[in-house]
Amino acid sequence: MKKLLILLLLVSCTTDVYDEQPIQEVPESLFMPQAVGLKLESYIVQDKVRINTKLPSDGDYRIKILDFTNTIVNQEIIKGKEGDNILNIYVNSLPVSAYTVELYTINNSFIGRQNFSMN
Amino acid sequence: MRKLLFLLLPLFCLAQDLKLDHSYTNAEDFAVGDTITIKFNTIQVTEDVDPNLYIFDYEYNNKLLQKITHRFKVTDNSANTNAQTSLTHWDGYKYKVLSTYDEDNLSAQYLHGWFNRSQVQGDTNSYPTDSDWSVERITIQDGVGITYNNTLIEVDFKIKDKINTNYSNYNNVTHLNWMRAEDNSTSTQYNVDAMQQKITLSSVEGGDAGSVTINLKTENDKPTHYKYNILSNNNSVASGNFDANSQAIVTGLENDVKYDVNITVDNELASDWLDDVVTVTDVFLVFKEAIGAGASPGGSANTFTHAIQYLLGEVNNSGNVDFDDSYVMLSHIMDENVSEYFTSSTNGAKDVWGEKTQYGYATDDYYFGQKKHFTPTDSNKVFDFGHGLIGDVDFSHSFEPIVEDDDEGVARTPSVQGKIENLDLDISTSLVNDKVELLVELEKDYLAGMQFVIQFDDTILEFEEVQFNTGNLLTNFATERDNKLYFGSISVENKENIKTGKPYKIIFNPKQTITNTSGLIYFKTTDAVTSDGTKVILKIQ
Numbered sequence: 001m002k003k004l005l006i007l008l009l010l011v012s013c014t015t016d017v018y019d020e021q022p023i024q025e026v027p028e029s030l031f032m033p034q035a036v037g038l039k040l041e042s043y044i045v046q047d048k049v050r051i052n053t054k055l056p057s058d059g060d061y062r063i064k065i066l067d068f069t070n071t072i073v074n075q076e077i078i079k080g081k082e083g084d085n086i087l088n089i090y091v092n093s094l095p096v097s098a099y100t101v102e103l104y105t106i107n108n109s110f111i112g113r114q115n116f117s118m119n
Numbered sequence: 120m121r122k123l124l125f126l127l128l129p130l131f132c133l134a135q136d137l138k139l140d141h142s143y144t145n146a147e148d149f150a151v152g153d154t155i156t157i158k159f160n161t162i163q164v165t166e167d168v169d170p171n172l173y174i175f176d177y178e179y180n181n182k183l184l185q186k187i188t189h190r191f192k193v194t195d196n197s198a199n200t201n202a203q204t205s206l207t208h209w210d211g212y213k214y215k216v217l218s219t220y221d222e223d224n225l226s227a228q229y230l231h232g233w234f235n236r237s238q239v240q241g242d243t244n245s246y247p248t249d250s251d252w253s254v255e256r257i258t259i260q261d262g263v264g265i266t267y268n269n270t271l272i273e274v275d276f277k278i279k280d281k282i283n284t285n286y287s288n289y290n291n292v293t294h295l296n297w298m299r300a301e302d303n304s305t306s307t308q309y310n311v312d313a314m315q316q317k318i319t320l321s322s323v324e325g326g327d328a329g330s331v332t333i334n335l336k337t338e339n340d341k342p343t344h345y346k347y348n349i350l351s352n353n354n355s356v357a358s359g360n361f362d363a364n365s366q367a368i369v370t371g372l373e374n375d376v377k378y379d380v381n382i383t384v385d386n387e388l389a390s391d392w393l394d395d396v397v398t399v400t401d402v403f404l405v406f407k408e409a410i411g412a413g414a415s416p417g418g419s420a421n422t423f424t425h426a427i428q429y430l431l432g433e434v435n436n437s438g439n440v441d442f443d444d445s446y447v448m449l450s451h452i453m454d455e456n457v458s459e460y461f462t463s464s465t466n467g468a469k470d471v472w473g474e475k476t477q478y479g480y481a482t483d484d485y486y487f488g489q490k491k492h493f494t495p496t497d498s499n500k501v502f503d504f505g506h507g508l509i510g511d512v513d514f515s516h517s518f519e520p521i522v523e524d525d526d527e528g529v530a531r532t533p534s535v536q537g538k539i540e541n542l543d544l545d546i547s548t549s550l551v552n553d554k555v556e557l558l559v560e561l562e563k564d565y566l567a568g569m570q571f572v573i574q575f576d577d578t579i580l581e582f583e584e585v586q587f588n589t590g591n592l593l594t595n596f597a598t599e600r601d602n603k604l605y606f607g608s609i610s611v612e613n614k615e616n617i618k619t620g621k622p623y624k625i626i627f628n629p630k631q632t633i634t635n636t637s638g639l640i641y642f643k644t645t646d647a648v649t650s651d652g653t654k655v656i657l658k659i660q
Contacts (some may be wrong), residue, residue, distance in 0.1 A: 033306070043172060043260050043303075044203045048638070062547070063637045068209050068246065070237075070252075072659040075547045076637040090638040093576040093602070098207040098256045101637075108660070113234065115174070117205035117258040 026052060026084045038103040038112030040089075049092045053112075054105055055080040060106040064088070065099050073099070077106065091118055096103045136168040137161050137267070139175060139225055139298050141313035144273070149289075150325040151280045154187060157293065158270045159257070161300070161311075167308050169264035173271070174256065175225070175298035176233070178214055181253045181290050181364050182284040184276040192270040193259055199269075202261040208273070210363040213249035214296035217242070220388050223313040229297035230308075250364060251285075254296070260303065278323055279368070283332040283501050289320035330400050331495050333380065336475055336505040336518040343380065344388040345506065348381040360385065364458040377494045382506050384468035393464040394600075396550045397434075397451050397510040398646040399568030399609045400654050404512045405432045406445035406611065422652055423512070425520050427479040430471060430487045434461035448510060449609065452570060454598035461510035469509035471517075478505035479520025488520070513654055515646070542566075542647065544657045548636040555580060557625040566617045567650040569657075570607030573625075574641040577602040580627040589622040590615045603643070616650055 029041045030052035037051040055061060058081045065074040073094065078087065089101060099116040104110055138356060143537045149155065161173070168256065179186070190203040216222045217232035236245040246254065257272055259265060281289065295316045300309040333349075335342055342365040348358040356378070357369045369372040372378060386393070407422040423429060423440075432440045434447045435458045447458040456465040472478070473489035480488040493502040505518030557573070575582070582604060585597040589608045592615040599604040604625065608617055633639070647655040 008252070008635075028304075039306075042203070043174065044205045044258050051637075063635075065638060068207075068212070072546075073642050074638055074640060076635060076658065077547045077549045078635055087635045087637065090576055090579065090633075090636075092578060092638075093574050093641040094638060095641070096207075098205075098258075115234075117174075117207050117256060119203075119205050 018115075022106045026086065030084075030086060032084070036111055038101065038114050040101065040114045040116055043114075043116050044119055045089070045091050046119050047092060048088045049116060051087050051089055051101070051114075053078070053080060053087060055082055055085060057082045060109065061111070062104040062106060063087075063089075064102045064104065065094070066102065067097060067099060068101075089116075094118065134165065134310065135155075135312040136165040136309035137163055137170070137300060138312050138314040139295055141177065141293065141295060141318065142315055143318060143320075144460065147322065148322045149278055149320050151323060152277050152325065153278050153565070153633070154275055155184075155278060156273050156275050156321070158192075158273045160270050161265070162314060163267040164312075170300040170302055170309055171261045171264050172301040172303045173259045173265060173298065176254055176256050176296040178252050178254045178294050178296060179276065180211075180251055180286070180292045181210065182251050182290055183279050183281055183286060185279050185362070186253070187277055188274040189255075189272055189274040191259075191272050193265065193272065196266055196269045196475065198263060198266045199261050202259055202265065204272075205256075205258040207256045207258075208253065209246075210253045211248050212246040212254050213252035213292070214254065215242075215245055215247055215646050216296075217245075223295075223316050225295060225298040225311040225313050226308065227310075229299045229311075229505055233297050234299075253363070264302075264429075278320065280330055281323075281624050283330065291319055293316040293318040303593045308382050310325050327353050329370060329372065329374075330499045330500065331369045331372050333361075333369060333493075334501065334503045335361045335365040335367070335382065336478075336503055336514065337365070337507075338514055338518065339392075339516040341389065341392065344383075344385050346383050346385050348383075350379045351376060352380070353379075372495050374495050374497055377492055378658045380472075380504065381491070382472040382504055386467040389468060390464055390544075392516075393462055393468060394451075394605075395644055396462045396508050396516045397448050398513075398515065399452060399570040399607055400513040400515070400646055400648040401432075401510060402445055402452060403449040403568045403648045404428075405434075405440060405448055406433065406442070408440055409442045409445055423588055425479055426481060427471070427487050427507065427520055428512045431507055431509055431517065434458055434510050436460045437597060449594070449611065450467070451510075452605065452607070452609075453594075453596040454600075454605070462508040463510070471507040471509065472504055475503035475505050475521065478518065480505075513648075515654075538653055540649070540653055540655045541658050542655050543660045544645075546571075546642060548640050549632065550636050553629065554583070555627040555629060555633075555639060557623075557640055558621055559623040560621050561617065564616050564619045565649050566647050566655065568607070568609040569617055569622075569645075569647040570605070570609075571623075571644040571645050572603060572605050574603050574643050575627065576639050579630055579633060580639055581630055583626040583628050586624040586626070587622065588618065588620065588624075590618045593617060607646075610650070 039052045061080050063076045096118045100115045103112040144156045220227040233245045295313045299313045342361045345361045433556045434444045450457045462469045475492040477488045507517035530649045548557045587595040593608040595608045645657040
């Protein structure tokens with residue numbers, strides 16, 4: 001019995017070590033029911049817009065911005081984590097127009113697409 | 120019964136939820152010059168369908184209608200006073216309906232005909248170029264449902280005279296292309312059909328048979344930056360700017376009277392692109408011409424294939440195209456302006472123009488084919504004029520003379536525009552150790568010159584440096600002007616090409632905390648040339 005108590009005491013005093021991942025809070029406006037994809041907080045943009053890139057796994061991904069003629073005018077490579085990743089698209093350097101945003105894996109496999117217009 | 124339900128289910132799923140309509144608000148009996156107003160609105164078909172996001176494209180025939188202005192009306196409606204609105208305009212494109220879906224099924228045309236068009240095998244381009252049409256994209260979003268039956272937007276147009284067009288009537292002058300209607304809070308997309316998809320103006324009277332059309336011919340996509348001045352006996356009788364469709368419609372001219380026309384770039388409007396006219400391709404072509412390299416280095420043949428390139432490449436007023444001209448142009452891309460005789464933001468535009476069929480072909484009467492006059496007659500009221508810019512030997516911003524058989528019956532080969540190559544390129548930005556890095560990755564080693572112009576958000580980024588890894592014999596350059604960065608390389612002696620790998624790394628310091636880099640840098644223009652003088656279009660992948 002004493003041995004059991006000592007054992008229980010040792011177990012209760014052991015510190016559990018978790019590989020803790022910061023949990024990113026997803027605002028309702030960027031919530032996505034799908035397992036993966038891309039969502040914009042607004043479809044009319046000034047200055048910048050928040051986006052949710054929901055990814056299948058940790059790794060490098062491409063965010064491409066295309067103009068009306070489907071020419072890539074900006075491309076970012078991000079280090080993403082599995083699940084929701086809240087990021088920004090800054091638009092002040094872009095000419096005022098309408099654009100398409102596309103999300104790809106680093107090897108250019110398509111994940112999601114959205115479009116926005118600038119004011 | 121269950122089988123019947125299964126059979127009916129697809130019909131319910133495909134049912135339309137709402138309609139998009141557009142119609143003119145004016146009384147009929149139109150005349151040329153009249154202003155018409157076209158209103159757009161939605162009509163509810165299915166109950167409890169409550170979209171709060173509308174994005175739709177429509178197009179209009181810009182040869183028959185001239186857009187004047189637009190007014191969003193959705194915010195006049197008490198339920199949608201906080202709605203956000205946006206309108207984007209493009210000239211020179213026409214929607215290609217995806218024929219596997221009904222033309223009036225606007226939501227299917229959106230989803231398959233535009234949004235996912237890249238996945239349609241053999242028919243991936245939803246917006247081919249068409250100079251007769253202009254496209255507008257309207258976006259409306261609100262926190263609450265956008266009400267039906269109320270006008271969303273009104274657009275005013277002026278009816279143009281069809282006399283100088285290829286159209287015999289005013290049928291189908293507008294077209295609804297596609298629409299996305301969505302409840303953004305639940306990502307529910309609704310089915311939209313077109314009500315009146317195209318507008319026809321059935322009876323348009325009048326028209327000024329005396330109007331003359333001047334068409335501007337240029338590779339430049341900024342026709343509104345070009346001015347015309349029509350003179351009779353050295354007195355100006357009409358002047359203005361070309362419209363977005365590269366046209367000037369001029370009235371008040373007389374038949375059988377010879378008029379001179381001056382076509383010049385408005386330096387103030389063009390200040391943003393004048394420095395993009397002369398690039399590494401122009402430098403390289405002039406250099407090759409100067410050494411008489413022809414199709415391969417070391418020869419004695421000509422590189423130029425149009426006579427007018429000798430005028431466009433003569434940038435120091437010496438009378439010849441030689442090494443000094445290539446030096447002047449090289450200095451320009453390295454941010455040194457050492458001559459006043461070529462097109463740049465410092466010098467302004469140096470204009471060359473002439474009637475299209477004569478332009479570029481010299482005669483005793485017309486220096487390098489610059490026939491600068493026209494004579495309207497009863498049967499001819501449309502005149503085309505080519506325009507070029509001194510320094511632009513690759514015709515990137517200039518009209519390339521039309522190809523015709525010469526006296527010996529041999530077809531002249533277009534010099535640059537006719538033999539352009541494409542090259543895939545990887546350019547990307549990323550956040551590395553709290554700095555923004557832009558990387559260019561190149562897989563082929565046949566480029567003798569390459570140039571980039573990027574525009575960055577200077578409220579957030581500060582340019583730090585360019586790291587070159589291009590090769591030992593290359594001349595590299597990087598210049599910051601306002602919020603633009605010009606950088607690249609050229610093999611001046613044509614002895615070494617740009618190395619493959621990562622020839623350029625650009626580093627910026629963020630002025631504030633940023634989460635990532637999307638949109639901070641705009642890839643404005645690129646230009647490249649191979650060692651044999653072929654212009655290369657860099658396609659970013």
